């Protein structure tokens with residue numbers, strides 16, 4: 100567990116009898132979740148707007164100006180985002196907590212060492228880190244990484260499952276001129292230290308009797324789906340009732356099916372369905388699979404109707420929203436069967 104190195108403040112939530120302590124370098128969202136409060140959130144990065152709150156008194160500083168999760172109308176009404184607000188004094192806030200967001204595992208900051216990275220495609224690499232404490236999280240959850248020289252944190256989903264050895268695996272797509280991905284892909288050296296703050300997300304593998312599972316990933320959204328399949332692989336019967344749709348841009352962006360070889364019950368030939376969106380293919384590039392947008396492909400390909408199916412979705416917000424629209428509006432899948440993280 101790492102030191103905060105900053106003063107601690109008392110935060111109270113209007114209408115709650117207990118408050119929580121939040122360090123100046125932590126966010127109000129982080130502090131609340133660490134203390135077990137169900138403050139609503141999704142991206143943890145200022146993108147989605149789920150963590151809006153009102154500051155009744157006290158002072159906070161925002162780590163990201165003009166965050167897209169807050170519209171001008173929200174700002175005029177005095178709303179702020181808990182995931183990018185660091186306290187600068189004791190505060191009282193107004194936010195509606197919801198038990199669904201109460202963490203099953205409260206997030207903890209760990210010092211981590213970079214171990215290695217393994218290319219999965221030309222621009223999607225698996226980065227591996229190690230902590231002295233156990234890596235404790237549910238399949239499908241994400242971590243917030245504090246990287247040297249990068250302003251703010253970046254969220255990355257784990258692709259492995261919890262383990263006593265402190266192994267944390269992330270599958271990360273390089274973003275051209277991206278601040279964090281430039282550090283990860285170009286400047287990390289073996290044994291270099293970073294901070295991993297985890298776990299976050301309610302889009303994790305659900306407990307309960309095994310049912311069929313549909314995982315749908317786009318681009319960088321692969322990692323949490325691999326973690327969910329690995330989590331299923333550990334259950335009785337393994338991942339035999341799961342299917343993975345993976346939307347990639349072109350043939351070079353499709354990960355090799357060998358990645359799934361060690362998942363018990365998962366037969367990639369039958370259960371891994373990559374689809375590419377690049378319709379303007381060079382004839383020399385071999386691709387015999389489906390072409391189109393992943394939400395259009397599942398409209399034709401998916402047989403499950405949703406009554407006993409859990410749907411897990413991750414990737415760029417437009418892709419996740421198109422898939423959700425299809426499932427809810429056209430297939431009438433109940434929203435409590437949909438579990439998703441949008442990668443803002």
Ligand SMILES: Cc1cc2nc3c(=O)[nH]c(=O)nc-3n(C[C@H](O)[C@H](O)[C@H](O)COP(=O)(O)OP(=O)(O)OC[C@H]3O[C@@H](n4cnc5c(N)ncnc54)[C@H](O)[C@@H]3O)c2cc1C
Nearest residue numbers: 142163251254255256271272277278279280319322442443
């Ligand atoms: C829940 C979630 C899970 C994700 N999982 C993965 C994954 O498994 N693999 C993967 O490749 N990508 C994932 N991402 C995307 C990832 O977090 C980064 O946005 C991406 O790697 C680009 O980062 P960059 O710094 O290189 O690019 P940049 O273009 O420099 O920054 C991109 C994004 O970083 C965020 N950001 C910028 N400044 C700040 C700040 N001060 N504080 C907080 N956030 C800021 C914003 O969301 C911005 O859009 C995930 C995103 C979210 C929200």
Ligand code: FES
Nearest residue numbers: 141143147148182
């Ligand atoms: S969780 Fe704060 S904006 Fe998404």
